[in-house]
Amino acid sequence: NVNHIERVYVQAAKWIRDRTSPSERIAAFDIGILKYISNRRILDLGGLVDPKVHPSLVRRDCGEYLQRYDADYILYSRFPDCDFMTGIYLSEYGKKNLLKQKRIAAFSTDYFVTPTIVQSFQLDIFRIEAWLRRNPEGIREQFTAEEARCDFPVHQVYRGEVELLGYDLDRPDLEVVKGVPQAVNLTFYWRKVVSSNNKYFVRTTLSNPATRQVIMEKYHLPTHDIYPMPLWNCQEIVKEHHLIWVPDAAAPGTYDIRVGLVSADELPDAKKNAKGVFSFLKELFGMDFAIFPVDESVGQDALVGKFRIRSSVLEPIRFLNKGSEW
Numbered sequence: 001n002v003n004h005i006e007r008v009y010v011q012a013a014k015w016i017r018d019r020t021s022p023s024e025r026i027a028a029f030d031i032g033i034l035k036y037i038s039n040r041r042i043l044d045l046g047g048l049v050d051p052k053v054h055p056s057l058v059r060r061d062c063g064e065y066l067q068r069y070d071a072d073y074i075l076y077s078r079f080p081d082c083d084f085m086t087g088i089y090l091s092e093y094g095k096k097n098l099l100k101q102k103r104i105a106a107f108s109t110d111y112f113v114t115p116t117i118v119q120s121f122q123l124d125i126f127r128i129e130a131w132l133r134r135n136p137e138g139i140r141e142q143f144t145a146e147e148a149r150c151d152f153p154v155h156q157v158y159r160g161e162v163e164l165l166g167y168d169l170d171r172p173d174l175e176v177v178k179g180v181p182q183a184v185n186l187t188f189y190w191r192k193v194v195s196s197n198n199k200y201f202v203r204t205t206l207s208n209p210a211t212r213q214v215i216m217e218k219y220h221l222p223t224h225d226i227y228p229m230p231l232w233n234c235q236e237i238v239k240e241h242h243l244i245w246v247p248d249a250a251a252p253g254t255y256d257i258r259v260g261l262v263s264a265d266e267l268p269d270a271k272k273n274a275k276g277v278f279s280f281l282k283e284l285f286g287m288d289f290a291i292f293p294v295d296e297s298v299g300q301d302a303l304v305g306k307f308r309i310r311s312s313v314l315e316p317i318r319f320l321n322k323g324s325e326w
Contacts, residue, residue: 004121005033007109012075012123013037015105020073027066028075029082030120043071045086060084063091063099067131074101074128077120079108081243084181089243093224098142100129111175111312134226143227145239148189156302158261161196162229164304165189165237169257173308176248183243184307188259190222190238197230200261204244205298206307207256212299213292215250218242219267250292252311260301 010033016026017038027043028034035042043066044050047057056062066074066088076083083089091099108122132138150166157163168187176182188202199221206216222229223240232238 004109008107008121008123009033010037012105012107012125015107015125016040016073016075019105024072025070026073026075027062027071029077029086030075034075043069045082057085060087061090062086062088063094063097066091066099066128067097072128074126076124076126078122078124079120079182080177080180081183082120083183083243084245089241092142092241093226094134096134098132098134098138098226100132100142101126102129111177139223139227143223143238143240145189145237148191148237148239150187150189152305154259154302154304156259156304157193158200158302159198161192161194161198162200162261163191163193164259164302165191167304169305169307172306173310174246175310175312176246176250177312178248180248181245182248183245185241186244187239187241188222190232190240192229192232192234192236192238195234198263199225199229200263201267203258203260203262203301205256205258205295205301206246206250207258207295207298208253208292209256212294212296214295214298215247215255215292216244217295218244219262246309247292250309252309255307255309256298256303257305257307258298258301259304 009030013034014037016034017040020026020038020040022040025041025043026034026038027045029045031042031044031046031049034040043053045053045057045062045065047053053062053065056065074088076088088099091097092101103124104127105125106122111121130141132142148165151168153166154164155166166189168185170185174182174184186204201219201221204216204218204220205214207214220242222238227238
């Protein structure tokens with residue numbers, strides 16, 4: 001794993017050493033090599049040397065901790081996604097303050113073929129731009145943009161009222177590993193084209209184009225209704241970021257990314273859980289299964305792109321019990 005450590009952890013630590021000032025604080029889940037090389041002030045999100053973060057980790061919401069101790073940068077460990085444990089992304093929709101952050105660097109490498117215990121295969125460096133008060137001014141600053149600089153333009157108008165200008169997706173293809181939490185960063189860019197007081201849920205799905213099996217389904221109100229759709233100004237660009245968790249039981253292949261708008265009356269009762277049916281059943285029964293529901297209605301939603309899942313080169317480590325020895 002020397003190549004992995006050199007290309008990801010060492011390079012990220014050197015970037016922080018060369019691009020930040022000695023007074024700035026870096027929040028990170030894996031802190032050893034970061035502190036050793038960068039010699040910066042480190043906030044330990046893993047809680048190994050700082051027990052003050054433990055209550056935040058129990059809640060899976062470390063945003064308040066970052067604000068209290070004046071973090072300037074966040075080093076996100078990804079693949080596996082440590083934000084599953086820290087929940088920092090939730091602070092972008094905080095109850096009191098809104099975290100405005102910007103990705104400024106990323107370091108990654110391929111998976112190591114041998115089934116060994118390794119660290120994250122990607123590190124993303126985000127700069128904390130501001131902690132905004134959740135008032136009209138702060139909300140507008142958090143969720144509006146001057147222009148839609150999106151990697152995947154769409155220009156799909158829904159119901160003659162709202163246009164999806166496009167979206168950003170940091171990983172259009174993903175190598176899933178059994179038992180490892182993995183997510184993709186998805187950012188939508190919306191624009192209201194006519195004035196209206198209607199409010200819609202966004203339905204985002206990943207589905208098999210041949211069988212219509214849905215491997216991921218998410219319903220949400222844009223901006224989690226912090227900036228409600230009826231308050232949007234015409235032609236105003238609304239930007240919202242989400243983490244989309246990809247089921248590790250999904251088979252390799254190419255899936256449709258479809259997006260639709262539905263009203264509250266059209267929202268199925270069984271799917272009002274924002275995480276979707278699959279996640280709900282998985283949490284309810286504690287099951288990990290590869291049987292995904294078939295939903296013919298996904299064909300009604302606009303096809304906005306493709307998402308590819310690749311086979312993992314990692315094999316699970318199996319321990320064999322031979323009598324009294326392992």
